[in-house]
Amino acid sequence: MAAPRIRLGMVGGGRGAFIGAVHRIASRIDDKYELVAGALSSNPENAKASADDLLIAPERSYASYEEMFNAEAAREDGIEAVAIVTPNHMHFPVAKAALAAGINVICDKPVTRTLEEALELEQLVNNSDCFFALTHNYSGYPLVRYAREMVERGDLGNIRLVQVEYPQEWLTEAQGDDNKQASWRTDPARSGAGGCLGDIGTHAFQLARFISGQKVSSVCADLTAFVPGRQVDDNVHVMMRFENGAKGMLWTSQVAPGCENGLKIRIYGDKAGLEWAQETPNELWLTPLFGHHQRITRRDDNIDSDIAARGIRIPQGHPEGYLEGFATVYSDIAEVLQAKRDGKTVDIQRWIPGIETGVEGLKFISAVIASSEADSRWTEL
Amino acid sequence: MAAPRIRLGMVGGGRGAFIGAVHRIASRIDDKYELVAGALSSNPENAKASADDLLIAPERSYASYEEMFNAEAAREDGIEAVAIVTPNHMHFPVAKAALAAGINVICDKPVTRTLEEALELEQLVNNSDCFFALTHNYSGYPLVRYAREMVERGDLGNIRLVQVEYPQEWLTEAQGDDNKQASWRTDPARSGAGGCLGDIGTHAFQLARFISGQKVSSVCADLTAFVPGRQVDDNVHVMMRFENGAKGMLWTSQVAPGCENGLKIRIYGDKAGLEWAQETPNELWLTPLFGHHQRITRRDDNIDSDIAARGIRIPQGHPEGYLEGFATVYSDIAEVLQAKRDGKTVDIQRWIPGIETGVEGLKFISAVIASSEADSRWTEL
Amino acid sequence: MAAPRIRLGMVGGGRGAFIGAVHRIASRIDDKYELVAGALSSNPENAKASADDLLIAPERSYASYEEMFNAEAAREDGIEAVAIVTPNHMHFPVAKAALAAGINVICDKPVTRTLEEALELEQLVNNSDCFFALTHNYSGYPLVRYAREMVERGDLGNIRLVQVEYPQEWLTEAQGDDNKQASWRTDPARSGAGGCLGDIGTHAFQLARFISGQKVSSVCADLTAFVPGRQVDDNVHVMMRFENGAKGMLWTSQVAPGCENGLKIRIYGDKAGLEWAQETPNELWLTPLFGHHQRITRRDDNIDSDIAARGIRIPQGHPEGYLEGFATVYSDIAEVLQAKRDGKTVDIQRWIPGIETGVEGLKFISAVIASSEADSRWTEL
Amino acid sequence: MAAPRIRLGMVGGGRGAFIGAVHRIASRIDDKYELVAGALSSNPENAKASADDLLIAPERSYASYEEMFNAEAAREDGIEAVAIVTPNHMHFPVAKAALAAGINVICDKPVTRTLEEALELEQLVNNSDCFFALTHNYSGYPLVRYAREMVERGDLGNIRLVQVEYPQEWLTEAQGDDNKQASWRTDPARSGAGGCLGDIGTHAFQLARFISGQKVSSVCADLTAFVPGRQVDDNVHVMMRFENGAKGMLWTSQVAPGCENGLKIRIYGDKAGLEWAQETPNELWLTPLFGHHQRITRRDDNIDSDIAARGIRIPQGHPEGYLEGFATVYSDIAEVLQAKRDGKTVDIQRWIPGIETGVEGLKFISAVIASSEADSRWTEL
Structure with a gap:
């Protein structure tokens, strides 16, 4: 049973x-x-x-x-x-x-x-x-995990650049109180000091951290509230420096008309680059240096990665999406909890974002706000 | 409750x-x-x-x-x-x-x-x-339903051309008996006389019928079993004539390397064309005649269609896929069955493929096989 | 000099x-x-x-x-x-x-x-x-030549399927005499018996022949003139059989709204498939069987093919298009003619379509028309 | 004549x-x-x-x-x-x-x-x-000019965000002196103080200025030379503030493996966004706020813009590329020079970048270098 x-x-x-x-x-x-x-x-x-x-x-x-x-x-x-x-x-x-x-x-x-x-x-x-799990659901996508393995394995060489973005459009205009989602997300008492920053900036930050394996050491940021009267940021521009010497940019916005849920990451090492976008989650690009060939990895039930394969329910070409990626996080957690009933632990645990990821996210939010308030001074995390 | x-x-x-x-x-x-x-x-x-x-x-x-x-x-x-x-x-x-x-x-x-x-x-x-429902799940995709509404509304004008295809790769080579899926699908005693034709050709046919609203009157077909020893077709080429004078082509294959689950349809009227592909189900193209603008409709929770909207669970840019489309068919059926408990019927019923769709599918299979056996003679459904 | x-x-x-x-x-x-x-x-x-x-x-x-x-x-x-x-x-x-x-x-x-x-x-x-050259300009695209080399080298294995199409929209409506292009192309006295068939069907046919290296042995065709009063076909549906046992489909149309210049070819062998489309000529897909990786070859000035490289003027990522492909054919011809001044021949000659290509094209046109007039009977070339 | x-x-x-x-x-x-x-x-x-x-x-x-x-x-x-x-x-x-x-x-x-x-x-x-013309050739693409007209006409509303990028890969590794292109471009005595910044950063800056119509007022920049021993920057991160209150980011790099000639711009106003990428120059996106429809404008010889149309030589679907865009700049200049023979001026002159564009570009280079040297302090142009 x-x-x-x-x-x-x-x-x-x-x-x-x-x-x-x-x-x-x-x-x-x-x-x-x-x-x-x-x-x-x-x-x-x-x-x-x-x-x-x-x-x-x-x-x-x-x-x-x-x-x-x-x-x-x-x-x-x-x-x-x-x-x-x-x-x-x-x-x-x-x-x-x-x-x-x-x-x-x-x-x-x-x-x-x-x-x-x-x-x-x-x-x-x-x-x-x-057990404490934080639902950074984008880590549940099979090809996000595959990407992390690619970086860990050295397919990209030494990481130099991390470009991540997450634009949306839904707060382009002032929102009435009848919009329940908008209402609390633009109220600092309920959402925290960061608006767009906390809501989706943390996802972008976590994805960069998760795939690249690199830690951000400092940020140089410019927060904006474009919509008159808005009490929290609705656009976030950040330059980043990483502990290993890599650099990066993070852009996230909720005032970018036509942008739906545009989380996208590109990472470049000295050997190759990779690219993944949440809106087309079933493909992952690897672009080798001076290769006139580029490689697209497809979500595929026979994929050469255990961690990716366990999040794939149906064959290649049958698209899985946001809910399935989220479900994988839930199922990973269930495996931990079912083992915990018997006093056991399971390997999958390291793939599940937890409280330390949450703390890193808040450090990022704090440093970005501090930098922006100090006229974009470089600020350590 | x-x-x-x-x-x-x-x-x-x-x-x-x-x-x-x-x-x-x-x-x-x-x-x-x-x-x-x-x-x-x-x-x-x-x-x-x-x-x-x-x-x-x-x-x-x-x-x-x-x-x-x-x-x-x-x-x-x-x-x-x-x-x-x-x-x-x-x-x-x-x-x-x-x-x-x-x-x-x-x-x-x-x-x-x-x-x-x-x-x-x-x-x-x-x-x-x-109640009898046939799980032609591709009809459950919101943008497939949106497409059908576009045709019904006359956005394309009079329908002239229906080009549908559904290539896969998974039977490119001979399969051993250990492949349970391949085993029964290539055994006429279990799959029926059509191999690829019955397995996925019926999906392609039903999708064309569902969106275009047009009935195929006759077919001219060429079936092939490319893999030596295979007892059923693994590639299907069909030319079609429709009752309203439209024409079309249907290609489906299970020996097309690199093709995953490539169901795709294009329909052209005298005013505009449309295009939808199962592997990118969250977008639908409308291409007006002589318009240097083309239009992409995105699956969007605020979409201007009730029937499409009811199959959308999460906001734009959060991709839904194959399982969600299938789930919509199941949930539509549940609505019918829950109403039936109280002796009621519900409108959604007309969107659910039933026995008559199944009969049409078998007529198509029979006519295609007959045509192919008669050196591709045009054969009525 | x-x-x-x-x-x-x-x-x-x-x-x-x-x-x-x-x-x-x-x-x-x-x-x-x-x-x-x-x-x-x-x-x-x-x-x-x-x-x-x-x-x-x-x-x-x-x-x-x-x-x-x-x-x-x-x-x-x-x-x-x-x-x-x-x-x-x-x-x-x-x-x-x-x-x-x-x-x-x-x-x-x-x-x-x-x-x-x-x-x-x-x-x-x-x-x-x-010297007689026929300007089948699409053969001039570097990646078309690269594709031909891939097939010749056996990258695809034995060729089984050739799917080629070339839809346009520009004759969707009846044209007045003031449209000089339309006028002669829809007049059999000037264009020949084939309308769309001769105008662009020959391009599609030649491209299939050029890349696949396979000869069509017979065709089963259905020609249509959708626009009332039109004296030549404006839509062409053809099933093809090749001498080596491969099969294929060819669709070309001038009544497909929104289709611009949609020449596209897909070829499948028993090892891999390839795909190339004229509207995005700077990329070529190779899709290996059961590879969860797909490969995109980019037009690249360092590409690993002499014949492709000689048609590339500018670095990767600087798109070249239709005119450059056409120019390559012209420059190849110039090389032949300059050598001919000195009584020499040059290797490039084999890449230039000549009179035998023209004859094959007319055989194709003739067979398609004959088949269509015989209720789509299979007709040898 | x-x-x-x-x-x-x-x-x-x-x-x-x-x-x-x-x-x-x-x-x-x-x-x-x-x-x-x-x-x-x-x-x-x-x-x-x-x-x-x-x-x-x-x-x-x-x-x-x-x-x-x-x-x-x-x-x-x-x-x-x-x-x-x-x-x-x-x-x-x-x-x-x-x-x-x-x-x-x-x-x-x-x-x-x-x-x-x-x-x-x-x-x-x-x-x-x-007459003095500066060959910012990317301004010659028809759809870049179309985009500028869209902004001028107010299709986007008030401009808030300008995100521009231009990554390449070709200097990812140290270059020997035998690479003539690399040699002078990485020598400050010949290229100027900016490496990647001057070479392609100026293109990105000019494109942003050209389409958005907005002037950058100040920059906050982080320049890097990733390749050991390189005397000029090979990666450029810039945050921008515009005179009208808009903000933006500019990223350009020559150490991004797999990036070919990735000039891309996205501009967002309070009504809509636009997107154009140099590697697919024949399409331009317009993404209206809360429109579940997105619009792709194709380079089309019947396009509804005189300035775009004059740069289009061949019909829709016949791709034009980099050389044609460059040719349009040349032909515009020729028109000015031919008129100048007769002491006349012509309207097209305003579309041709001249010395003032060159001065703006150098102001940008200077401010970016100054900012980067001052630990990314906001620096006025």
């Missing part, structure tokens, strides 16, 4: 939310979870209606996360993990409470609203027995 | 199978089904092991489909629908038995092995109260 | 013509020709005005090609070659007269209006000392 | 040079020039051999530019314009001498080696009767 499904709770993700539904689909695709409890909204009516939508038993729909953790910790069949899909400012208190209740955490990014919170949370995680 | 999930059984789809797993993921994505019973393999050990893999209760894992239909029909909580994911030759007997037991049918394509069976099954469906 | 430029005359190509200007630019790009004489139009005023436009000395602007050949043959500095860029029906008489005058011929395609003329011209060429 | 061809001389461009041959082809494509004189190399033997290659009369092949200007100025049929295609450090003295001799100048970029020289040259040009 396959291992029983992970019993999952959720905080946030009620009607009108976006990322909660994504987490739920991701948890279902490989059938390793069942969603059995939720504190889906801070609004009790919404919480109840949302639980009904999801066929969660009424007695396991809770009015608050504190209540959920208390009740579930007391049940024999209580939740083993909680997915935190609230606005950013709630990540910290909810994660803290979950850890205190001995519940494993699957947290959306950025990990917290401030670097101080992130550092405190790092302590709490390290002092707990819980 | 949301409507309870559809209780689903499955015939076929045990370990080593391909399409069964796809159906299961597709059924889970929108959480409208629960898989509660199965006759997953004609091999009892495989059936049991497969049921264990899927966390199906041992008492609802059956040794045969007959047994399953009997037992489940007798349960209050018995299955409401069965997914038939066996090799082609079993579609007919299993579907027939399901209908006899009053169980709704979700059947993979081609609907049967012969046209005679398809016509008989059509009678059985029409004389039953059951 | 470089060899003196080839002294060139032109028949056709006056004001309002299209392909004449292309030939002139092609002849200038590598500076191996000077245009010194012309019979540019059958209309004397147009002929004179056109010669003035081109800075041709008035005394070398002739009222007819006969006059030109007589006068130029008598000059010490008379033309060494003539470019024939008239409507199709004039190719034969002009070429015949040029050969009779001992003038080398650079002729646009199709070589003549009928197969009989082509065969007669073949005799005349073979019995003359003149 | 068409106007006689412009009599052209050339300084530089002998055997082994690159850009001289490009200028010559560009001048020939539309047949508005004849190259009649040259000082093709500072090496007399190379100069003579090169002149012979080009069929320049021996008496008009000169040992130095001074000699050429003197001799040609004294001839009735002397050169009307000189193309300066030397290494950068010679642009200034040669242009100065040409102006002194009353000869129009067609100069490659960057206009001079230093800003001081550029400013002095500006005075000289303004005080002369000569």
